[in-house]
Amino acid sequence: MLRKYSNSRSLSDNIKLGSLSAFAAGMVNIGSLLLFFSFSSNVTGHYAILAAELVKGNLYQIAVVFSWIFLFFLGSFVSNLFVIHINAKNSYIAHSIPLILEIICLVTVAVYGEYYYRETLAETEILLALMLFAMGLQNGLTASISNFAVKTTHLTGTTTDLGVLFSMFTKKEFRTNETLKGRAKLLVCITLSYLSGAVTAGFTYTHLNFKMFYMVSLVLVIIIIYDLSKLKLKLYWHHRKLIRLRIEDVILIEESKEKSVAS
Amino acid sequence: MKIWIKYTAFFGLGIFLFTLLMSVAKSPEDVIEGEWKELVWEYEKTDWNKLPMGNSYGKDxxxxxxxxxxxxxxxxxxxxxxxxxxxxxxxxxxxxxEIAWKIKGRGNILELKYDNNNTEHYSLTELQKDKLILNFDTSAHTRGIARLTFEKIN
Structure with missing residues (x-):
């Protein structure tokens, strides 16, 4: 899910990463809407709000919305910075760092919200800012490592692409095209996962409240651990193979010794 | 110009703009403090045909x-x-x-909390030093959006 980069990624890699991260984004977005009355995983609406506040001349709101958009941008910037600078040394670590930072942001929101939140406006805005930064990190990472094939924090582009693909499938030549079919499968998975995350957040909000961000963090931990477990499994098989080879070598040496003694 | 200087300038400009705006602007929590008098209740959007005697009541x-x-x-x-x-x-x-109040979102939602933990949310459409406009969705009898206008008296 995380180790491979750009064109070396398979459809399955993208579907797994896209589904899990879209589920997390759906939860975060609805969580922030229910807790703070503002979206945190998409910035298109914030651009519209920024324009409206600029027209009204509300300096405070302009500053707040500007900072949210800026932090989403910064998240994406930081994410790609790690990917392009550390990728050559260790792609798994390069791709895990943005997710670890995202987990830190979300756990901070959860802990602060649960134990210290007094519902002041400043606190609300800072916690929302952290969530927008986290979503910027996630979107930057998935887009960067998948060669812009996977974007999971908003569905405008996904819905547009799905519309285009579905219209293409009215022609037989496109219906039989495996690449297009795979792309459609990926986009449907992202959409459904995002929706599932959003619905889960809606249902669990009253019981979990800020604890829902622990759940989101757990999903992100699964993304990180999945590849780590695969790496460990690979190492384990490699190790077993080595042992088997050594045993075979020992047997061969023993056999050659026996032969030499017999002769 | 070296690239790192350009990047530092770009992010520095962003931080400077934010700091400047925040230092000039007043928080909605400070602006709303004080005594407000209700001026008028209006329907901004509603199913007019469901109001008795139509439009005339919609303006009372x-x-x-x-x-x-x-x-x-x-x-x-x-x-x-x-x-x-x-x-x-x-x-x-x-x-x-006596109830409790909080401002949420980007300063655009007024939350009122009652003793029984019930909450009501109002949209802070306009908040100036002498004028306050609240909007809320109505569903009783008539579906629509109501608007309350206040003036500051103290």
């Missing part, structure tokens, strides 16, 4: 307050006094009630 502030606010605690109030400690005193004729 008293009637709208009765219909749109009938299930809300605020409908008995005429004066709203916002205290800095998050307390809101609703005052009407022979009526007084």
């Amino acid at each position: 502030s008293g009637y709208i307050k009765e219909v749109a606010g009938q299930n809300l605690v605020i409908h008995k109030a005429e004066k709203w006094i916002f205290y800095p400690n998050g307390k809101l005193l609703l005052k009407g004729e022979n009526y007084s009630k």
